[in-house]
Structures are given as structure tokens and as C-alpha cells.
Amino acid sequence: MADIKAVVFDLYGTLFDVHSVVGRCDTVFPSRGREISLMWRQKQLEYSWLRTLMGQYIPFEDATADALRYTCRHLGLGLDDAQARDLCDEYLRIRPFPEVPAVLRALNERGLPLAILTNGSVHSMTSVVQQAGLRGEFAHLISVEKVRLFKPHTQVYELSERAFGLSRSELLFVSSNAWDASGARHFGHPVCWVNRSGSGFEELGQRPDHIIESLEGLPSLLHG
């Protein structure tokens, strides 16, 4: 991929594991953690898309809190305010997938500048990246806060072009979220989909240029 001059990563689900929250959910609601985490994540995404359609931006963290309240109510679990705060704070402590530090280092050593483009806030992104000791690996940490719209809106993907001063065709976009990979491909990025769960790609009129099972496959894909 000689034309690629920089790599832009999605954050949640791609570099960091949103289901790191399962343990804390299990502590609050014994043996319900996985079920809560799965629905919580799905609702969080739906709420971000719906708010964008409604023309009403709210921070991703607020969509996350709304999604948790919906999830617990739907599952018949009583959630008080302190528990809600506790579980939402866990999103500030989610961990990177195991291969991430070495892969980012390898790409940087080969001279490829890296960025994150996330629906999350600067605060949330910076918290998890710093806790993982990965801040130095990124040239840019880009949040949708600047445009007050959520991915997959095309205006969000423009932020990476502006940050790097590069065109979309020179930026490889990497996401494990097939809806996000579709949005980036529609925008005009070359796209690598990280199919961590062995699922099918979304039917949104786009196909990823590359598919890998974990980020471990990325350095050889870029320099193979």
C-alpha cells in the first residue's frame, strides 16, 4: 500500500475493548454483565445515530449514560444514580486489545503517522489512551466534538483529512465496526475492516478493501 501516508483508527471496539466493562457490570448485577454490555453498546450506537438524525448533538458520554438507563430498564434491573455513575466511569477505564501497543509501535517505527477518529469526547479518548500509555503513538486524537455530528456522517471523516493535510485516498481507515468501515469507504478512504468477531459485513453498499482478524495483521498488510 505505497500510497498510504497515514493511518486513522476508530477507538471503541477497534483499539479498545468496550466489553472491558463486563467485570464491573457483573459486580453490580451478578452474572448479567455480558448481556448488559452487549445491549448497552448497541443502544449507545443507536442513540448516537438517532441524535444525529434529530439534528441534536449530545456528547457521546451522555448517549452512553442514556443507553445504560434504557438497557437496565429493559432488562428489569433497578439502577440507581450512584450505580449509573460507577458503570459509566468504567468506560473511562476500558483497556486496549492485547496486540494494540506492539502494532502501533511497529507502524510508527516504519514512519507512518497515526490518529484516532472517534465519536467519543476528547476527554474520554485522552483518558483511555493515556492510561494505556499510548499517547505518544498518535500524531492526532480527533473527536467528533468539533463538528457535533456522529460517524458515519461524512463531515466527521473530513476531520482526519484536515488534521493531516492529506487527501482521503492517502489515509487508511481502520475499524472493527462494519458500519463505520462502510461510512469511511463511502467517504472515499481505503478501508481495513478488523473482523474480530467473525461476523458478516454490513449491507450498506460498500465493501472493505482489506479484512483482517485482529490488528496483528496490519503491519504486514501495509508493508507486506
Ligand code: LAC
Ligand atoms: C468510536 C466508536 C463509536 O467512534 O466506535 O470510537
